[in-house]
Amino acid sequence: TDIKKFNSEYPTLKIKYTNIFHDRFIIIDNKELYHLGASLKDLGKKIFGITKIEDNEYLNNLIERIR
Numbered sequence: 800t801d802i803k804k805f806n807s808e809y810p811t812l813k814i815k816y817t818n819i820f821h822d823r824f825i826i827i828d829n830k831e832l833y834h835l836g837a838s839l840k841d842l843g844k845k846i847f848g849i850t851k852i853e854d855n856e857y858l859n860n861l862i863e864r865i866r
């Protein structure tokens with residue numbers, strides 16, 4: 800899979816699945832948070848947004864909810 804290929808070079812990628820959220824989020828080093836407006840599988844097919852969220856309280860709450 801793509802995740803296995805990525806992890807062979809960069810072994811710290813973690814994917815967590817949950818039904819708590821409909822949206823997708825990218826968390827980098829537990830310090831940066833990005834919200835994706837659509838699934839990555841559709842990347843390049845249509846325009847969608849990726850938004851950086853600069854609210855540390857929101858980031859920490861999200862991290863706690865997916866543990």
